[in-house]
Amino acid sequence: MERRVSLLLTVVMVLVCSSAACAAPPIRIGGLFAVTGPASFLGEPERNTLEMMAREINGKGGINGSRIELFVYDTQGDATKAVQLATKLIRNDKVVAIIGPSTTGETLAVIGVAEKEKVPLISCAAGIKITQPVRKWIFKTPANDHVAAEKIFNHMAKRRQKKIALLTVSDSYGASGREQLKELAARRGFSLAADEVYSPKDTDMTPQLTKIRGAKPDAIICWGTNPGPAVVTRNVKQLGIKIPLYQSHGVASKKYIELSGADAAEGITLPAGKLAVYEILPKKEPQLKTLREYDQAYRKAFGVEASTFGGYAYDGLQLVVGAIRKSGATPDRIRAGIEQTRNMVGVSGVFNMSAADHNGLDLSAFEMVRISKGDWVLAH
Amino acid sequence: MPNCGCETETMSHQILQYALSGLSTGAIYSLIGIGFAIIYNSTGIINFAQGEFVMLGGMMTYFFLSLLRLPMLAAMCLSILLTTAVGVVFERLAIRPLRNANPLSLVIITIGGSILIRGIAMLQFGKDTHSIPAFSSNEPLVIADATILPQNLWILGITFLIIAANRYFFYHTINGKAMRACSHNRRAASLVGIGVKRMVLISFAISSALGSIAGIITAPLTMTSYDVGIMLGLKGFCAAIIGGMSSGVGTVFGGLLLGIFESLGAGLISSGYKDAIAFIILLLILFIRPQGLFRKAETERV
Structure with a gap:
């Protein structure tokens, strides 16, 4: 009996060790994404990206000889689930770093867990509250909304547009945008007409736009994600409003032009993440190669174009992998490694982390673009 | 105040624009509301899957247009037919087997059905928003400084056509009269030989067809995605309640009133309260005139 057991054990050992995994223990990395539910447009490309990249890295022999082992859970966009799953990732799966969650609400909820258990968390949500104030174990890859807002204000200042009207969506993206736009307007001496x-x-914004037209602003800023901004764009054309319209980076995709109609979208200006417009970027752009490779790999694997959101997970894993290569695969070494990241070319921008900045992106993360004949052109 | 006169002038232009915007959204609400009313009148249940019929109309048309490259008219007819089939199957599988359940459980079943339909649509069609081309030109028409799109006129026109057709059906055809009889007194109707079950089936067929038409004619303006049914369904429900669940003029006025109030409220009070205004009106009507604005307490329903 005893011999049989030991024989069985030997066979198992031989089987396990014949795979490459036996060379070094795998590196366990967690992912928390809203793959289903209302925020699935964020979570789905994020999960896809993470799995695609892990396959690619493992195919090339892993990190310093260790395979990446992913543990990805679906939070359904629910903060309570996110907290439970984060605890599960840390306690049961023993991950050394977590990428995600997808939304700001979920991220704020799991910050406590990551801080207490001392595991680095790289959020894929944009909310400014995630990294301000800076917390030791918490990072994020999307640029802050106010960076995009600032790009718009710079553009308006050059054109002497001083009196602005805001039209924002009443969800968390719009509310955060509205708060930051108002704060920036006050700080930079713009007056708020509406x-x-x-x-x-909502399917019709002509009442709001009629009111805005009555207030006679120099420019209108709309802050939302599809389909609302497309409706606004169509309504502006319907009402014959000639005031320049700015949109946020939330609609920087061809889908927005398609929904608005090339005709109505003509001349709309917006700050875009560089992934959406890499085809028109100048040749000297440092991110160009990364963006093209990511987009092409994603198209090949999933048959659709890569989205900015998937890019957040891409950057998250790049940060972790870079830190492991440099410093080692324990949570505190990864944390220190991420904090020392300099000039890492990612999808969302070029990252320069520091102890005082756990986002690491600046104004260059966005490019001001204008829509002309149904396509993007650089706005100067 | 030298510019006082011009201020009032812009104000009146603004109000005209609010009213026109309100009328065009209101017509959409009316059309959806009528679907609610028809089923309510023949079965006594509120079909919360009505909004999903609206979604199916728009989404299927988009998919026939973009994937199968069918001509516009064929795509529209096909999606009306298919949505009607979905309505009939829904009645057969979810409502008829439980005919002796009380109305409340049936209402809950329709909510379940709507979640199921929405889920299947999400898996089949994806989560993206889509738009279909307008029926005629996209150039706005100017009426005394206010503008309206040709598509809005299509919506208003088709809504009134459907109401006229409904009126004819319910008052001048045997099946229509039989459905009215069912709504008055189901037991008496079955005693005189009316097939009540068949009437219920017909009512589901009609309202799912109406829902899909609403979805198709509004999709060029409002765009469509797997989850448009929720809010449109609720607004249609409000319209039907304001109109006292009549499947005719009452609900039409209910929808138009709702649209105009929303638009005026967003323009003159605050756009943040636009949806709140709709639901405050709904609550007020339920408290003060539960039988609807245009109805004496005890009259016929259809």
Whole structure:
């Protein structure tokens, strides 16, 4: 009996060790994404990207000879689930770093867990509250909304547009944008002619735009994600409003032009993440190669174009992998490694982390683009 | 105040624009509301899957247009037919087997059905928002400084056509009269030989067809995605309640009133309260005139 057991054990050992995994223990990395539910447009490309990259890295022999082992869970966009799953990732799966969650609400909820258990968390959500104030174990890859807002204000200042009207969506993206736009307007001496909102499922914004037209602003800034901004764009054309319209980086995709119609979208200006417009970027752009490779790999694997959101997970894993290569695969070494990241070319921008900045992106993360004949052109 | 006169002038232009915007959204609400009313009148249940029929109309048309490259008219007819089939199957599988359940459980079943339909649509069609081309030109028409899109006129026109057709059906055809009889007194109707079950089936077929038409004619303006049914369904429900669940003029006025109030409220009070205004009106009507604005307490329903 005893011999049989030991024989069995030997066979198992031989089987396990014949795979490359036996060379070094795998590196366990967690992912928390809203793959289903209302935020699935974020979570799905994030999960896809993470799995695609892990396959690629493992195919090339892993990191310093160790395979990456992914543990990805679906939070369904629910903060309570995110907290439970984060605890599970740390306690049961023993991950050394977590990438995600997808939304700001979920991230704020899991910050406590990551801080207490001392595991680095690289959020894929944009909310400014995630990295301000800076917390030791918490990082994020998307640029802050106010960076995009600042790009718009710079553009307006050059054109002497001083009196602005806001039209923002009444969800967390729009509310955060509205807060930061108002704060920036006050700080930079712009006056606010109108401050209107719409709800995410509204199908007609002509009342708000009629009111805005009455207030005679120099420019209108709309802050939302599809389909609302497309409705606004169509309504602006319908009402014959000639005031320049700015959109946020939330609609920087061809889908927005398609929904608005090339005709109505003509001349709209917006700050875009570079992935959406890499084809028109100048040749000397440092991110160009990364963006093209990511987009092409994603198209090949999933048959659709890569999205900025998937890019957040891409950058997250790049940060972790870079830190492991440099410093080692324990949570505190990874944390220190990420904090020392300099000039890492990612999808969302070029990252320069420091103890005082756990996002590491600046104004160069966005490019001001204008829509002309149904396509992007650089706006100067 | 030298510019006082011009201020009032812009104000009146603004109000005209609010009213026109309100009328065009209101017509959409009316059309969806009528679907609610028809099923309510023949079965006594509120079909919360009505919004999903609207979604199916728009989404299927988009997919026939973009994937199968069918001509516009064929795509529209096909999606009306298919949505009607979905309505009929829904009645057969979810409503008829439980005919003796109380209305409340049936209402809950329709909510379940709507979640199921939405889920299947999400898996089949994806989560993206889509738009279909307008029926005629996209150039806005200017009426005394306010503008309206040709598509809005299509919506208003088709809504009124459907109401006229409904009126004819319910008052001048045997099946229509039989459905009215069912709504008055189901037991008496079955005693005189009316097939009540068949009438319920017909009512689901009609309202799912109406829902899909609403979805198709509004998709060029409002765009469509797997989850548009929720909010449109609720607004249609409000319209039907304001109109006292009549499947005719009452609900139409209910929808138009709702649209105009929303638009005026967003323009003159605050756009943040636009949806709140709709639901405050709904609550007020339920408290003060539960039978609807346009109805005496005890009259016929259809």
